Amino acid sequence: MKENTPTQVKSPLWTRDFTIITLGSVVSMLGNTLSGFAMDLMVLDYTGSTLMFAIYNMLYLLPNALAPILIGPFLDRFSRKKTIYTLDFLTAGLFAVMSAILYTGRFSFAVLAVANALLGAIGGIYYVAYDSFYPLLVSEGNYQKAYSVSATLETLTVVMVPFSTLIYRAFGIVPLFMANTATYLIAAVMETRIRAEETYIAAREREGGESAGLRRFTGDLMEGLRYLAGEKGLLAIAVYFLFSSVTGGMTGVVTLPYFRSAFENGEYIYMLTWGMGSLARLIIGIVHYNVRMPVKAKYAIALTVYISLALLEGAYLFCPVPVMMAMTFTIGLLGMTSYNIRIAATQKYVPDEKKGRFNGAFGTLSTVGAFAGEAAAGALSLAVSERTVVVLANALCLLAALVFIGGRKKDVERIYNVET
Numbered sequence: 058m059k060e061n062t063p064t065q066v067k068s069p070l071w072t073r074d075f076t077i078i079t080l081g082s083v084v085s086m087l088g089n090t091l092s093g094f095a096m097d098l099m100v101l102d103y104t105g106s107t108l109m110f111a112i113y114n115m116l117y118l119l120p121n122a123l124a125p126i127l128i129g130p131f132l133d134r135f136s137r138k139k140t141i142y143t144l145d146f147l148t149a150g151l152f153a154v155m156s157a158i159l160y161t162g163r164f165s166f167a168v169l170a171v172a173n174a175l176l177g178a179i180g181g182i183y184y185v186a187y188d189s190f191y192p193l194l195v196s197e198g199n200y201q202k203a204y205s206v207s208a209t210l211e212t213l214t215v216v217m218v219p220f221s222t223l224i225y226r227a228f229g230i231v232p233l234f235m236a237n238t239a240t241y242l243i244a245a246v247m248e249t250r251i252r253a254e255e256t257y258i259a260a261r262e263r264e265g266g267e268s269a270g271l272r273r274f275t276g277d278l279m280e281g282l283r284y285l286a287g288e289k290g291l292l293a294i295a296v297y298f299l300f301s302s303v304t305g306g307m308t309g310v311v312t313l314p315y316f317r318s319a320f321e322n323g324e325y326i327y328m329l330t331w332g333m334g335s336l337a338r339l340i341i342g343i344v345h346y347n348v349r350m351p352v353k354a355k356y357a358i359a360l361t362v363y364i365s366l367a368l369l370e371g372a373y374l375f376c377p378v379p380v381m382m383a384m385t386f387t388i389g390l391l392g393m394t395s396y397n398i399r400i401a402a403t404q405k406y407v408p409d410e411k412k413g414r415f416n417g418a419f420g421t422l423s424t425v426g427a428f429a430g431e432a433a434a435g436a437l438s439l440a441v442s443e444r445t446v447v448v449l450a451n452a453l454c455l456l457a458a459l460v461f462i463g464g465r466k467k468d469v470e471r472i473y474n475v476e477t
Contacts, residue, residue: 068196070203074253075194079206081247082187085145086214088240092152092233094218095225096169097313098324103166107314107443111435114310115428116170117177122424124181129417133410137190138251144183145245149238151175156234184420189412192404193253200401200477202346208396209342215335218328257409284411285418290468291406293461294399295419297363300457302423306430307437307450308370315374315443326378333382337389345397349476356470359398362391363458371451374444401477 100113132140155172158164195203224233285292316330317323350358366388373384407415430450437446462469 068198070196070199070206072194072196074251075196075203077247077251078191078194079210081145081244082207083210083214084240084247085148085244086211087217088237090214090217091221091224092230092237094221095230095233096173098222098225099230100166100169101314101317107311107438108435109166110314111310111431111438113166113170113173114306114431115435117173117180118306118424118428118431120174120178121181121184122421122428124178125185125417125420125424127417128182129185129414129420132186132189132413132417133257136255137186137193137413138248138253138255140186141183141190142245142248144179144186145241145248148176148179149241149245151179152234152238152241156231156238159229159231159234181420181424185413185417188404188416188420190255192412193255193257193409194251198476200405201349201397204397204401205342205345208393209339209346212335212338212342212393215332218332219325222324222328257412280414282418285415289465290470290472291403291415293465293469294403294472295422297457297461298399298419299422299426300461301363301454302426303430303433304367304370304450304454306427306432307434308430308447309427310431310434311438311443311446312374314438318443320378330378330381330385334385334389334392337386338393341390341393345393350398352476353474355398355402355475356466356473359395359469359473360458360462362395362398363462364455366391366395367451367455367458371448371455374447398473402473402475405475405477406472 097110100110104110104113151172155168158168191203191207192200221233285295313324313327315323316327320326369384369388369391373381373388376384403415403419404412434446434450437449
């Protein structure tokens with residue numbers, strides 16, 4: 058049909074600025090993946106408790122939840138580029154300090170908890186700044202391709218997880234933190250070279266409002282919340298992903314502990330199983346880069362994906378390992394498709410001068426959901442098995458998909474069914 062015919066794209070995707078932001082992101086993601094999984098293993102080794110592991114994760118998520126809603130209004134008036142590279146410099150410094158502390162043998166759960174909370178605050182601000190700045194570097198008609206590149210490269214960094222585990226077991230976590238220091242420094246320096254003009258600042262200032270200070274911040278914040286509340290489709294998407302984040306928080310807390318308790322060398326079985334999901338994300342990312350999804354079918358594809366993900370993720374832990382691997386491969390295919398449809402459509406739909414506030418509100422809802430999910434999973438793990446927690450979490454996500462995405466078909470369809 059005519060509406061499903063791919064649009065001829067004349068603008069190049071790989072501009073100078075897009076290349077810089079992509080390479081810088083890959084460098085920092087590689088370092089972060091190296092240290093992140095090892096930090097999880099260290100906490101589990103040190104505490105031996107799923108509940109303490111949940112508390113550790115919540116200490117990251119609490120500031121991570123508060124930061125986006127607080128910083129979003131400012132990022133519609135100030136430079137997102139400067140925010141991004143400044144935060145990368147700060148993260149490099151934090152990992153350097155952590156390396157020095159751990160090298161001297163002064164490790165404690167409290168030290169790691171404080172560092173994790175700081176990383177949570179930085180990550181929350183960075184998420185809004187990056188997600189609001191990235192679309193400005195994508196040429197018209199290339200949103201689907203750009204987000205396919207972003208997600209595919211993020212998936213590729215997962216190959217560092219086995220190396221992370223081997224290095225941690227052999228040498229401890231200090232070399233990984235030192236590597237992270239270097240990668241964030243490299244990324245920050247690269248990001249300072251981006252030349253894109255941030256014209257949204259002038260557009261935002263022309264809208265008027267309070268001149269400065271707390272009253273302007275409060276006004277901007279309330280305006281952003283009113284914007285989201287007034288956009289029924291965006292609100293439905295945001296609320297569904299709130300519940301999706303609750304599910305992710307619940308399953309994230311119990312999955313690795315389950316594998317470690319159910320299998321000998323369980324962390325390697327975990328990596329192998331979810332490595333199939335990463336392989337699938339890589340494959341479908343390449344497909345999405347080269348093949349445009351049919352515009353009029355995007356909503357139907359998304360709803361089908363949301364339902365299928367809940368069913369698969371709720372059941373896979375009850376299956377033999379080879380079947381689990383096949384299921385996580387399918388989950389990877391569907392998850393990448395879900396991400397690409399949602400991020401490309403919403404970032405195209407929201408005006409540049411409102412992206413900071415929208416992404417801030419969306420990020421806060423998602424992180425609050427993850428925080429609530431981790432808290433719930435930590436408490437439930439004292440009473441029921443990890444697999445039961447996963448089933449309950451995905452039952453909630455299935456219900457949310459049916460109510461908020463299925464129940465708001467016309468509003469969500471108007472956002473999803475567009476050429477990106």
